[in-house]
Structures are given as C-alpha cells and as structure tokens.
Amino acid sequence: MPAKRVLISGAGIAGTTLAYWLHRNGFEPVVVERAPELRPGGYKIDIRGAALDVVERMGIMEPIRAARTDIQSASIVNAKGRKVASLDGDTFGGREHGDAEIHRGELGRIIYGLTESAVDYRFGDSIASLEQTADGVDVEFESGKAEHFDLVVGADGLHSRTRRLAFGPEDDYIWPMGYGVASYSVPNDLGLDRCELTYVGPNRTALVYNTAGNTHATALFLWAADKLEYDRSDRAAQVAILREAYANEGWEVPKLLAAAETTPDFYFDSLAQIAMDTLAQGRVALVGDAAHCASAASGQGTSLALVDAYVLAGELAKADGDPSAFAAYETIVAPFAKANQALGPSNIKGMVIPSKARISSSMAFLAVVSRMPGKERLMAPVVKAIHKAATAIDLPEYQK
Numbered sequence: 325m326p327a328k329r330v331l332i333s334g335a336g337i338a339g340t341t342l343a344y345w346l347h348r349n350g351f352e353p354v355v356v357e358r359a360p361e362l363r364p365g366g367y368k369i370d371i372r373g374a375a376l377d378v379v380e381r382m383g384i385m386e387p388i389r390a391a392r393t394d395i396q397s398a399s400i401v402n403a404k405g406r407k408v409a410s411l412d413g414d415t416f417g418g419r420e421h422g423d424a425e426i427h428r429g430e431l432g433r434i435i436y437g438l439t440e441s442a443v444d445y446r447f448g449d450s451i452a453s454l455e456q457t458a459d460g461v462d463v464e465f466e467s468g469k470a471e472h473f474d475l476v477v478g479a480d481g482l483h484s485r486t487r488r489l490a491f492g493p494e495d496d497y498i499w500p501m502g503y504g505v506a507s508y509s510v511p512n513d514l515g516l517d518r519c520e521l522t523y524v525g526p527n528r529t530a531l532v533y534n535t536a537g538n539t540h541a542t543a544l545f546l547w548a549a550d551k552l553e554y555d556r557s558d559r560a561a562q563v564a565i566l567r568e569a570y571a572n573e574g575w576e577v578p579k580l581l582a583a584a585e586t587t588p589d590f591y592f593d594s595l596a597q598i599a600m601d602t603l604a605q606g607r608v609a610l611v612g613d614a615a616h617c618a619s620a621a622s623g624q625g626t627s628l629a630l631v632d633a634y635v636l637a638g639e640l641a642k643a644d645g646d647p648s649a650f651a652a653y654e655t656i657v658a659p660f661a662k663a664n665q666a667l668g669p670s671n672i673k674g675m676v677i678p679s680k681a682r683i684s685s686s687m688a689f690l691a692v693v694s695r696m697p698g699k700e701r702l703m704a705p706v707v708k709a710i711h712k713a714a715t716a717i718d719l720p721e722y723q724k
C-alpha cells in the first residue's frame with residue numbers, strides 16, 4: 325500500500341516535529357511554509373515536562389543542551405539602569421527537573437535539520453483552498469499548483485489559514501488577552517554575557533538578554549493594549565505601534581526600539597489564545613498554536629506544539645492513517661492544553677503591571693526576596709504550578 329500523504333501547513337515547531345514523527349511512522353509528509361525559508365528568531369523558549377520526553381525520543385536532547393541559553397542571572401533594573409533585584413536564571417525562569425531553555429529559532433533549526441533530507445519542504449507557498457472528498461483533500465496552492473492529499477494538518481500558528489479554511493473565521497476562535505508582544509535581535513550594546521535585564525514601566529515592560537554563543541542580544545516588549553489591530557504584512561506599521569506604545573519611556577528603551585527598523589527577525593503579535601470545540605473537521609486537523617495557542621505569557625506554547633505533534637503522529641500510525649485518529653489525539657491533548665493555557669492570564673499579570681504604585685511595591689518585594697537565603701524556596705509555588713501543567717499528560721508510548 326502506498327504511504328499516506330499528509331500535507332502540513334507551516335514549518336514552525338509543530339509542523340517540523342509532526343513531519344519528523346509522521347515520516348518515522350511510515351507516512352509521506354509534505355510541508356508547505358509561507359516564508360521563503362525556515363523562519364529564524366523568536367524569544368527564548370522552555371522545553372519542559374512531557375515535551376522533554378518528546379525531544380528525548382527524537383534523539384535531539386544533546387544538540388538542545390548544547391544550544392541552551394545558559395542564562396546565569398536575571399535582574400530587574402530601574403530607569404537609571406541600576407539593578408533593583410537579581411535572581412539566578414533558572415529560578416527566574418521557573419525551571420527545574422532538567423527543563424531546557426533554548427532560542428525558538430535554534431530549536432526550529434535542530435528539528436528542521438533532522439527532517440530536511442527526508443521530508444518534502446516547500447517554502448514560499450501556502451494553501452489557497454481546500455476541498456474534502458470521499459478519500460482525501462484536494463488542495464490548491466497560492467503558486468497555482470493543485471494536489472490531492474490523504475490528510476491535511478494546520479500547523480500554521482496563531483493566525484492559521486488552515487483553521488480559517490476548514491473551521492471558519494479566526495474571530496470565532498481567538499481570545500485576545502489585551503496585550504502586545506514584540507521580540508527581535510538587537511546589538512549587544514550593554515555588553516551582556518548570558519544574563520537578562522528587565523525594566524518595568526506602567527503597563528509596559530521591556531527586557532533584553534544575551535545567551536550563550538551569541539554576540540547579539542534579544543529584546544522583548546510586552547505591553548497592555550486593549551485592542552491591537554494591525555496589518556500582519558506591514559512591518560513598518562507594526563514598528564510604529566510599538567514605538568507609540570513605548571513613547572517617552574526611559575532606560576535603554578529608545579535604543580532597543582531603534583533596532584526594530586533594521587533587525588532581521590522582527591516578531592510582533594497580539595497576545596491571544598485559541599479555543600476550539602474540536603480540533604478536526606473530516607480529514608483536516610490542527611496542531612500547536614493553530615489548535616490551542618496558550619500565548620507567550622504561558623511559557624508553554626512550544627512544549628504544547630511538541631506534544632501535540634508527537635501524539636497526533638502516533639495516533640495516526642495506530643489507526644493506519646484513518647482520520648478517526650484525530651478524535652483520539654484530541655482526547656489525549658485537550659486536558660494538557662487546557663492546563664497550560666491557564667498559565668497565560670495569571671503569568672501576564674506579574675509581567676505587565678498597570679500602576680507606578682504597584683510597580684514600586686512589586687520591586688520592593690522582589691528586592692527583599694532576592695537578598696534572602698533560600699530564595700529559591702520562595703519561588704517554589706510558581707515553579708510547582710508550571711511543572712504541574714507541563715506534566716499534565718501521560719505521554720503514550722507508540723510502536724516506533
């Protein structure tokens with residue numbers, strides 16, 4: 325019997341991981357990615373709990389550990405750049421039990437490297453239309469090509485086109501959280517060495533860090549934005565929104581903003597979550613952010629994507645490629661996704677603080693905590709909550 329052909333839309337973490345597992349399970353995955361090449365960039369991300377088992381089973385733990393950020397310390401600074409409070413990197417990031425922190429772009433490169441020679445990647449193209457038939461899905465691409473696939477999976481992120489085509493408009497599924505997020509590489513003018521500095525202004529936070537092996541630094545901005553409406557294809561307009569959100573802000577913010585004009589990996593979005601009643605329509609299913617985005621504030625989006633992809637491929641293998649596997653996949657991952665999504669709204673409240681008075685009291689508290697012996701224990705409830713969500717799934721063992 326010929327291998328089942330599965331079209332995956334999106335070569336992000338979910339898409340490349342799914343391609344890996346499908347290929348390993350005897351399928352023929354084809355990945356279509358809108359960008360002309362693998363997209364670099366993105367903030368540093370954590371691989372935790374069940375997701376560690378997935379990367380272990382993929383045999384990529386070693387390159388992941390080798391590319392770890394190795395952040396040694398994280399400090400809160402005031403407008404003059406003076407450190408108000410400092411914690412070690414792992415405590416600040418809520419990491420334990422071998423959790424790994426790595427740049428999103430690095431992880432993408434590692435997984436892509438694992439699959440590149442075996443998987444048919446098509447960059448610079450995108451699905452234009454889908455039509456489900458009795459035995460598969462007829463797909464037309466933006467490039468004008470038309471092809472038949474057994475199954476289609478949308479791994480095309482928060483603003484998934486596959487989801488729109490198969491399930492309906494984005495507005496029916498997206499829950500904006502009321503914040504904007506931007507991240508990109510900046511020159512390491514502060515001479516940072518594997519450390520992170522955070523500045524908290526009213527309703528807007530900015531931070532910059534340097535990671536092991538990188539000569540540049542990375543900036544991250546998180547700000548309150550009741551309604552963030554923008555053109556996703558218009559970078560200049562996005563930079564203008566960012567500049568306006570941080571107008572007249574102190575510390576190093578003006579310099580960090582200036583780099584937005586020329587940086588090679590500008591990332592900008594609204595912080596939002598995706599909630600779906602079901603993750604499949606016939607022969608079309610969703611994984612990762614497209615299925616149940618937990619938002620940057622959850623710190624668990626990438627772990628979710630890894631687990632989703634592993635389970636979906638495993639269930640498809642178990643069912644010999646029958647779309648009934650989609651229901652089994654959904655049953656297994658839905659509670660895990662829900663537990664991790666719950667982290668987003670609570671985390672963001674500690675990251676973006678509305679008033680000067682609240683900022684002062686938070687800073688005073690952190691300053692005291694950071695000087696206390698055994699401060700790691702004080703952070704334990706936060707770490708415990710993250711760990712509980714990150715392990716809220718019994719990862720099935722599949723045959724291969």
Ligand SMILES: Cc1cc2nc3c(=O)[nH]c(=O)nc-3n(C[C@H](O)[C@H](O)[C@H](O)COP(=O)(O)OP(=O)(O)OC[C@H]3O[C@@H](n4cnc5c(N)ncnc54)[C@H](O)[C@@H]3O)c2cc1C
Nearest residue numbers: 334336337338358366367450480481485507612613620625
């Ligand atoms: C460049 C980039 C930077 C990011 N930076 C951060 C960050 O700083 N902080 C953070 O928390 N999260 C960031 N994210 C999101 C984070 O990667 C995800 O939350 C998480 O890794 C889950 O991944 P995903 O594969 O489901 O989605 P994504 O990582 O969003 O990947 C989706 C992929 O689909 C592609 N795509 C989109 N539309 C189409 C289409 N119509 N046709 C074909 N392909 C399409 C995209 O180009 C992308 O490669 C970033 C995502 C990207 C793409």
